[in-house]
Amino acid sequence: MNTAEVLVAGLETEGVEYVFGLPGEENEATMFALRDSDVTFVPVRHEQGAAFMADVWGRLTGDAGVCLSTLGPGATNLLTGVADANLDKAPLVAITGQGGLESLHKESHQTLDVVDMFTPVTKWNAQISDPGIVHESVRKAFKTAEYEKPGATHLELPEDVAYEDCEVEPMESRRRVRRPEPDVPSVDEVRDLLADADRPLVIAGNGAVRTDASENLRSFAENYDLPVAATYMGKGAVSDDDERSLLTLDSGDHEEASDAIDSADLVITVGYDIAEHDPADWNPSGGTTIVHLDSEPAEVYEHYNPDVEVVSDIAAAVRELDACCEEIDADFESDWYDDLREHILADVTAVPDEDDSFTVEGVLPILRDAMDSEDVLLSDVGSHKMTIAQNFVTYEPNTCIISNGLASMGISVPGGLAADLAVDSNVVAATGDGGFMMNAAEIETATRIGCGYTILLFNDDEYGLITEEQVEHRGEHFGTELQNPDFQTFAESFGIEAYRPDDWDELESVLETAVGSDEMSLVEVVIE
Structure with a gap:
């Protein structure tokens, strides 16, 4: 086998089911090794989406999610999702291609010091500069990513090393390192x-x-x-x-x-x-x-x-x-805290009046009723995230996924794909219009591989959280207003069901239908 094939064999040994990523010239050897393996490669529309998918997979399963890119811009596109996983303590292994070793000492096309770039956002990262270290590198990447506190690791594989003959075998995966009993x-x-x-x-x-x-x-x-x-x-x-x-x-x-x-x-x-x-x-x-x-x-x-x-x-x-x-x-x-709890519950479970305009607060009790206790709600970042984090009643661990370490916008649509692959329950990816448009192209990825989850889109035509903060600080806002496409038509262009309910009764009916379905759908809620 060549080095890339041993690397992929190592992924199989670690029990990896999916690799999310984009192909490139410099990771060609790895791509064809994946084709001939038991690991499913999921081609995505943007490397950031791949990293978010690996991030959410790690959060939900406890096993490192894996994302793949080529060198240069592919690696820089991965960076935000890798950093998000690291600060959210989600196990993730990122793999990037690189030019040949003979070109790395000088300025070369698309060449960046990717290992140095990933150092601040990973627990450990390294270049596989010799075929004889690939087995140890893969094992260390997964071991380090998965033990407490988990986080991100990164491996860089130069294209010439990837094709070299390799005599080592993948190392066996071992039981995860555990912390000792308390002293x-x-x-x-x-x-x-x-x-x-x-x-x-x-x-x-x-x-x-x-x-x-x-x-x-x-x-x-x-x-x-x-x-x-x-x-x-x-x-x-x-x-x-x-x-x-x-x-x-x-x-x-x-x-x-x-x-x-x-x-x-x-x-x-x-x-x-x-x-x-x-x-x-x-x-x-x-x-x-x-x-x-x-x-x-x-x-x-x-x-x-x-x-x-x-x-x-x-x-x-x-x-x-x-x-x-x-x-x-x-x-x-x-x-001593009973009255406090009663006040909290009364607030977060309040049902809106029939003639009230749509609000995130009003939607959440209706969404909660449409979801089973084991269903997963994944929130993007924005004003809706704050409301979901504070108000959404949650019954089981890891069923309300909030990114609050790096708190990066754009996680929910690609994250919903990973969640749908990782759990048997229904999945709802909640997002604002700002975060949605950052990685909306991953709807195509989701439909192509047969995923079925609900995108709940709160549309207020602005970066609402920043508007709120600017108004609070200065009494006015600037640079936060957006002009959006027709989201219903946009979603339907991917071949998925799309809804834009006009009142609370219709919203309740739509959510019950969409959440319980095995098909992809988008529900747009217009926030005035």
Whole structure:
């Protein structure tokens, strides 16, 4: 085999099902190796879309999604999606082509230092400069991408090395590296804090849904009647149907979850990453007593300086806390947050009046009724994302996918494709008109490979979130207005069903039809 064939054989050994990408001259050897493999190559319309697909695949499955490009502009187009995966802690392996080694020491056509370019947005990346290292490089790329905290890795394969004869065999994939059990002294410190607490509260972060910690967290909250507020990326760690859920850190138009944190005398964060949500929002004085449970130590930050850090396997740490409370016969105050939860639920489940104009807030309860608890809602970035993150009631882990690390626009249409491939449930990709147009071409990719999911398009003819912020800061806005195509006709040109409901009753009927269908569809909601 040549080097490219061994690389692809390594992908097979790692259990890769799909590679999302674009062909190019410099990755030709890899392309034909993929053709002759058990891995399905999905040609996309833009490399950014490929990276977003790999990103969402990694978020939903826990296995590294794989994206592929050629050198130069292909690699630069991948960069945003790779960075998004890295900051969202989604396992991803990016593979790029490169010119021959003999040309890399001088200025050459389309040649950039891609390895150097990917360094800030990956956990690890390398050039495969010799056929004898390809097996180790592939194994390291997947091992590094997938262990906690997961993220992105990158491999560059020069075209001359790709064609060289290769005598090594792919390395066998091994069980994923796990963090150890929590250390006894740290657990003892937490036990002492819990023994003195009357109103402990839990903040569930991305790590609580990314690992298998959710089941243990639900047990812990239930056993001791603990309120749980989630970050945007921690939604579903505890079901919002649970009477202990305070939804997200800032749900609805009110700040009840923040009020609960103000009233709490101990905050336990589970899998919390400050890139998700600035602690200054809920700990402005820096005086909150905090326990940090995560697979890595806390970032050093004035507003997040935990009293105790338990660095271990997250699920094991929560299990130990559950046992801790039993040892100290914990008797925390109960019902102190009930009114706060009632206010939150009343806000986020309010059904619009018949003559109300369409709003994102009004659509979400209707969308929730049209979706099963296991169905997946994937949000793009914009003003609608903030409303979805705060208001969409979520029942299971990893069923409301919010990008809140890099928070890049354009993720939902390509991400919906990956989600449809990754899960058996129905998928809804929610987007604004701005984010939709960035990667709308991937509708063609989705229809070509037979995907079926619903695109829910909120159209306000502007970059609405930026308009809101400019108006808040300056009383006016500039540079945010858009002129859009006829989205219904646009969608139908790809051969998919498209709807533009005129009232709430029609919207309810359309969503029930579209979400439950196995076909691609677009539902446009005009926001006035």
